[in-house]
Amino acid sequence: ATPVAIMVGTGVGASNGILIKTGEALQQAKEIDTVVLDKTGTITSGKLKVEEAGGYQSDFPVDAMMQIAAALEKKSEHPLAEAVVEYAESFRLTIPEITDFQATFGRGVEGALAQDFAAQEFLKKDGPTAVFYAGKFDEKNTGNSVGTENGTKDAATMTKESSESAELSQRKTILPAGTKFYVGNLAFLQEKNIILPEGALDALNRMADEGMTPLLVAMDVNFQEVNFREGGSQEACIQKTWPKETGFLGIIGVADTVKATSYEAIQAWEKMGVKVIMLTGDNRRTAEAVREKLGISEVVAEVLPQDKEEKVSELKRQGHKVAMIGDGINDAPALAAADVGMAIGAGTDVAMESADIILMKNDLRDAVTAMKLSRAVIRNIK
Ligand code: ADP
Ligand code: MG
Numbered sequence: 001a002t003p004v005a006i007m008v009g010t011g012v013g014a015s016n017g018i019l020i021k022t023g024e025a026l027q028q029a030k031e032i033d034t035v036v037l038d039k040t041g042t043i044t045s046g047k048l049k050v051e052e053a054g055g056y057q058s059d060f061p062v063d064a065m066m067q068i069a070a071a072l073e074k075k076s077e078h079p080l081a082e083a084v085v086e087y088a089e090s091f092r093l094t095i096p097e098i099t100d101f102q103a104t105f106g107r108g109v110e111g112a113l114a115q116d117f118a119a120q121e122f123l124k125k126d127g128p129t130a131v132f133y134a135g136k137f138d139e140k141n142t143g144n145s146v147g148t149e150n151g152t153k154d155a156a157t158m159t160k161e162s163s164e165s166a167e168l169s170q171r172k173t174i175l176p177a178g179t180k181f182y183v184g185n186l187a188f189l190q191e192k193n194i195i196l197p198e199g200a201l202d203a204l205n206r207m208a209d210e211g212m213t214p215l216l217v218a219m220d221v222n223f224q225e226v227n228f229r230e231g232g233s234q235e236a237c238i239q240k241t242w243p244k245e246t247g248f249l250g251i252i253g254v255a256d257t258v259k260a261t262s263y264e265a266i267q268a269w270e271k272m273g274v275k276v277i278m279l280t281g282d283n284r285r286t287a288e289a290v291r292e293k294l295g296i297s298e299v300v301a302e303v304l305p306q307d308k309e310e311k312v313s314e315l316k317r318q319g320h321k322v323a324m325i326g327d328g329i330n331d332a333p334a335l336a337a338a339d340v341g342m343a344i345g346a347g348t349d350v351a352m353e354s355a356d357i358i359l360m361k362n363d364l365r366d367a368v369t370a371m372k373l374s375r376a377v378i379r380n381i382k
Pocket of ligand 2: 038039040041042326327328
């Protein structure tokens with residue numbers, strides 16, 4: 001294309017919120033036959049929300065599990081992490097301090113308590129209300145829910161019953177400073193040798209089938225004995241050793257919403273004869289639920305960040321002209337490896353730096369527009 005045609009093309013793009021960094025990117029966009037899409041924050045809104053939470057240990061109420069999860073996630077910048085922290089804050093839960101924090105890319109986070117921590121349930125009359133027995137979390141799936149014989153009770157019922165039963169508020173498990181916790185996906189917990197109790201896998205799969213990302217929460221009891229005290233007040237606490245064979249505490253289901261514009265974009269690519277592949281670090285079943293909803297032909301799930309780049313390179317080796325579209329830090333290498341990398345404007349700085357084109361309106365239809373613009377510009381010079 002002539003410099004003038006490229007100037008016109010980039011100008012038209014810019015006025016539509018499509019920032020094309022180089023003339024080369026505009027020319028390359030014409031050749032694209034395969035579009036690789038990140039899921040979270042790219043196809044979906046990325047505004048994640050905790051939808052359910054269920055506990056599995058009677059000595060560790062789900063309220064406390066959420067406090068711990070939020071404490072760890074407060075140190076992470078992942079969109080999943082934000083959702084967990086926001087949830088805990090919305091229930092005005094105190095968030096304990098964590099030391100020795102460590103994040104494993106594409107898997108999860110870990111850290112230890114900086115101070116002793118009392119795991120307890122909260123009563124409405126005592127101030128913060130935190131009842132997490134979401135309706136969908138039924139007994140069959142959860143196994144033994146905490147604080148009640150029956151996990152299907154809704155929040156209102158639970159709160160009522162809690163205030164009636166003074167006993168519940170007295171139960172307290174005090175964990176010593178240094179106790180280590182994990183929040184992450186199944187692969188992450190397996191790496192940490194955490195055993196999932198019966199029913200947990202079913203609950204995890206059900207959440208994923210509904211399109212949620214399941215986060216697992218666990219305490220490290222496999223390599224060190226966790227002593228805990230139990231009782232109504234600190235003084236009355238009894239010294240005990242965690243009696244369970246597993247430190248698995250429970251599951252948090254985080255939901256996301258697919259952008260309506262993503263569906264339109266995917267249909268447009270199909271009409272143009274462009275192949276669409278979804279590439280995500282998320283659970284395979286979660287990815288499949290989204291794939292089905294959108295009619296995407298191919299999905300590659302549970303990929304580690306470094307493997308996203310490898311997938312793009314592999315497609316290129318097969319002779320495809322590949323556009324990668326993403327928003328995360330973990331998408332950056334793949335964005336750079338693609339023939340054309342496109343970043344979502346609301347995404348991370350790293351993604352935007354690695355991309356050739358930035359979609360300022362966070363709308364996948366603009367990626368279609370960029371490709372059509374490229375075709376138009378090239379056609380004009382002939
Ligand atoms: P995506 O491709 O959807 O952006 P990532 O590669 O960032 O996903 O993460 C993959 C998976 O790793 C997540 O679905 C989640 O299960 C787990 N994970 C990553 N970061 C965290 C975190 N901060 N807390 C809990 N789990 C996490
Ligand atoms: Mg993403």
